[in-house]
Each structure stands twice: as structure tokens, then as C-alpha cells.
Amino acid sequence: MARVLEICAGSVQSAVAAQAGGAHRIELCQNLEQGGITPSHGLIERVLQRLTIPVFVLIRPRPGHFCYDADEQAIMAADIAQCRALGCAGVVLGALGEAGHVDLDCCRALIAAAGPLQITFHRAFDVCQDQTRALEEIIGLGCHRVLTSGGQASALAGQAQLAALVRQAAGRIAILPGAGITPDTLPPLIKSTGAREFHASAKRLVASPAAANKTEFDAPRWETDAAIVAELVAQLNS
Numbered sequence: 001m002a003r004v005l006e007i008c009a010g011s012v013q014s015a016v017a018a019q020a021g022g023a024h025r026i027e028l029c030q031n032l033e034q035g036g037i038t039p040s041h042g043l044i045e046r047v048l049q050r051l052t053i054p055v056f057v058l059i060r061p062r063p064g065h066f067c068y069d070a071d072e073q074a075i076m077a078a079d080i081a082q083c084r085a086l087g088c089a090g091v092v093l094g095a096l097g098e099a100g101h102v103d104l105d106c107c108r109a110l111i112a113a114a115g116p117l118q119i120t121f122h123r124a125f126d127v128c129q130d131q132t133r134a135l136e137e138i139i140g141l142g143c144h145r146v147l148t149s150g151g152q153a154s155a156l157a158g159q160a161q162l163a164a165l166v167r168q169a170a171g172r173i174a175i176l177p178g179a180g181i182t183p184d185t186l187p188p189l190i191k192s193t194g195a196r197e198f199h200a201s202a203k204r205l206v207a208s209p210a211a212a213n214k215t216e217f218d219a220p221r222w223e224t225d226a227a228i229v230a231e232l233v234a235q236l237n238s
Helices: 012-021 041-050 070-086 104-114 123-127 131-141 159-169 186-193 226-237
Strands: 004-009 025-028 055-058 090-093 118-121 145-148 174-177 197-200 203-206 221-224
Touching (some): 004 012, 004 226, 012 025, 012 221, 012 226, 025 041, 041 055, 041 070, 070 090, 070 104, 090 104, 104 118, 104 131, 118 131, 123 131, 123 145, 131 145, 131 159, 145 159, 159 186, 174 186, 186 197, 197 226, 221 226
Parallel strands (some): 004 025, 004 197, 055 090, 090 118, 118 145, 174 197
Antiparallel strands (some): 203 221
């Protein structure tokens, strides 16, 4: 089976660059600085107009922990319905209970709302107290993949656990390593984990216009670089 590169994109520009570099799909979100939240209707719609590769959308109503109340669950269900109506290929979701286990009731409701869309369980998995148990529960929910760093700050640091998860999954679900994947870290991860799909942002810092006056609203802006994406794709194909 061919290896797959998913690019996390937070803008139209990053999404277009990901496709130009040869990415196989994108995860679309906003507010990457705080781990990502659900992108706006306008952003989703515009990206779908510009891209031909599959677009998965992050379903996360706010930054912070992954325990959601009834209002937040309703928001996520509505956002998933919007993704279906717009023609997205998949959604990226996850919810935990206060004890640090998968919130099965919430996840079942969200997955039902997604209908035929592909389902990725996001990095809430890395907060789970028992990843062995959590993986079995996520498989039982019918998810197609798990985005994870192996419970560590980066996929490279978590590579031993990622390899263990790939073995446990045994082809029943895809393990999607993510966090800190670059052209320097991807080759050892390919070799050590046995994973077939990888998640990266491939981003670079974008300079502000020279003539722009600096204000309190200025913040560093990072965008996906097509050349970095192309290098990652070449490594996956080598």
C-alpha cells in the first residue's frame, strides 16, 4: 500500500501549497497556534473550490481540554452537518470523559452525524490515560485512523509507542503519526513505526509586508511551503 502524506493547513494559501507539493489530502483547521479549531464556513467552501485532493475538517469548537458539554456537542454536530453539505471527504474529531477515557456516547453521536464521511480520531488520543484501551474503543467506534504522537511532545519522541500502536492496530485502523514531522524526522519514523500515513504542516514563517506598520494585532504567520511538502512526499516514495 502506498504511503500517504496529510498536511495540516490553516488557510487557503496553505491548502493550495499542500496540493501543489503533492500532498495526498489536507486536514483543514484554524487557530493552529492553540492546537486548531473548526474552520469557518467560508474557508471550507473556498478550499473545496480550489482543491481536488480530499479535504478533512477538524471538528473542535474551542481550544483546551477535550471534555465537551451539551452545547459544545451540539455545535460539533452542526459543524459536521455543514461539512457533509459542502462535500468534504472527512472530519477529524474526538472527545474524552473527565477520567481521561474516550467519551463513547459523544463520539457515537458525532460519527452518526458524519454518515459516510471518513473519520479521524484526533490527538485527544494523546491525552488518554490508557492508549491500549482507547485504541480498541476507537476501532469499535468505526473510525478510520488515529492521529497521534504516541503520547509524547513529538512523533519522534513517541516513535516506540507509535510502533506498538501500529502492531496493536494490525490493519484494523490506520495509525497516523503527527507532531514535529519534518524532512529530518520523517525518514526515521518511516523506518521505526511501520506506519503508512503521516501528518505534517510543512510550514515556514511568512514575512509581513515591508511597508506595513507594526501594531498590537501583528503576529507571526506560518504557511505551508510546497517545496517542503514535495520533499516529504519524495521521502515517502523512496
